[in-house]
Amino acid sequence: MFFILTVLALLLPCSELLAQCSLCTKTAQQLGEGPAKGLNNGILMLAFTPLALMAFLGYRWWRSQKAQ
Template structure:
């Protein structure tokens, strides 16, 4: 039960962090503001696309580790 609660809390945090994921570094925000609305959205999408691969890899490694230690 405790483990299910931890998973539920972590899932909720991951969903709520979606809003924070649209934050940008100062250089990216300046570039996006100069490009305009549509290009800025494209830049945001590109940043999120590039950030997704490391998160997926880390998630897969964590899942495999969790499955192997689950005795």
């Protein structure tokens, strides 16, 4: 739990992350500044769920291996 909170605390201030593929970057450039930030935030939010799930499953696996 501490690890997850630490990772979140480190990643939350990084709202300027470039999470766009080349196609999304071209689309965002055509939309303008405001919608581009919204698109980038949406991509980051969609990426967070599978990454958080993999981290949770990895932690559970590590904890079960440690117990054996």
